[in-house]
Amino acid sequence: MRFMYIVTSPQPNQYPTPALMEAIQKLADREIKAGRMLDSGGLMPVSMGAQVKVANGKLSVVDGPFVEAKELIGGYAIFELRDKEEAVAAAVEFMQLHKEHMPHWEGTCEVRSFASPEAEMACQVEARVAS
């Protein structure tokens, strides 16, 4: 199953410390070599982006920065893993590094499964297990 990890934080200006960067790099290297991580990337600050919205039947293009944004996406990664449990285990290890190297940082690593027949099958399995 393929998963996307999206890291968000309410503290967009707290950049990772060099120690955290190094630890993340080491983990990423390991995951690439283990054949689990397929792709990853960091995102530039929202102020450099834009939003294209549709609301009340009107389309609008808004340039950053966006004052109303509470949780900002800093980066993503794509993993190919066996199941949700494995995906969560990997996210826990990743966030543990943040906890260790940047104790005051706060954020969320969202684990999302790609839509696929495989993922739907896993949902059915889960539903069966639950029922």
Added chain:
Amino acid sequence: MTAADIHRTILAVWRNEQPRLVTSLSRMLRDVPLAEDLTQEALVAALEHWPATGVPEKPGAWLMATAKRRAVDHLRRGRMLAHKHDMVARDMEQEQQTVPDFDAALDDDIGDELLRLVFTACHPLLSQEARVALALRMICGLTTEEIARAFLVPDTTIAQRIVRAKRTLSESGLAYETPRREELSERLASVLEVVYLIFNEGYTAARGEHWLRPQLCNEALRMGRVLVSIAPHEPEAFGLLALMELNASRTAARTDAAGEPVLLTDQNRARWDRLQIRRGLQALRRARELAGVDGAAEGFYVLQAAIIACHAEAASVGETDWGRISELYAELAKRAPSPVVELNRAVAVGMAEGPAAGLAIADRLVGEPALKSYHLLGSVRGDFLQKLGRFEQARATLEAAASLAANDRERELLQRRAAEAAAASRG
């Protein structure tokens, strides 16, 4: 969380740590099968303890400490057996007393050790079945039950295969050996064969079978990616990875909503996985760079990947470079002569140069003993004859092919095409 949830969580955490555990332990103990046993024992211990204590903050360190304790016990029991083990046991005991930080014992740079692990699991001395089971267990961290379910055999069969294979390795003095540089390419063939076999087992799994069967494709892909990281100068390792990534990229398009197979030429290419295609093409490029500019060293997997790449890169059947595909099949036929490859070449030539040229090649295969009961030869020839307007011959050929088809769906399709040819012949 239910007990089953906790079990799955623990298994996932363990699997995450398993490669580092088994490689660190095998380096310490100079014994790959023993390291693997201890890694399994650490899992059993985790399953006993973690439901009550919760998963520790550093699960890898916990598992490592547990495995090492077991290792010391194990080596004490077998102390008289080997001086080497005695030394290792003493070192480890000392280390345990002085260094409480077991995290340090977990190697992050596991490249060499992983190479040894992979080549040990896929040793040519072992039967193919044993290699497959050991590879899934030692490299991917699948449990005996998972391997059994994926291969539709009883648990005990897999368990026995693994025990016997480990014994063979130990008794042959292969518990801790690494192929020398010059042997690497030769030994690699045995590894690639195992990985490709696992991939194909998953690729041909039918819908409705246990979910672990198609999952074998991902296990093979994972092994393929591991291989290119530990053998980064081997073109065929990249070739196999490319072949698997490119084939797997079509997974979503290979069956329709009812689960019926869809032929490559009929597939909705919008459903092909672009990320996987990109990775496949990247691996193929690397394979070619390593094989040399003239491609003289292009092997079995690189050539097959190159053929699939022609499809992956084409926006439609019409835009496919069939000329290039026929050249690649010709090259493949030189490397690994086979009537099936020749038949594929006939199809490609038929697409590139027209049905007459394709038929000329396919006709030469009639009477080939290996294809005597192969319905696809008749299917391909029937198609060419039909396109050439030789309807009566097309009908006879397709009917003969239908009688050879192994499954109902294919037989029905061939009979339908024969009926179409018959109708055209009358009209």
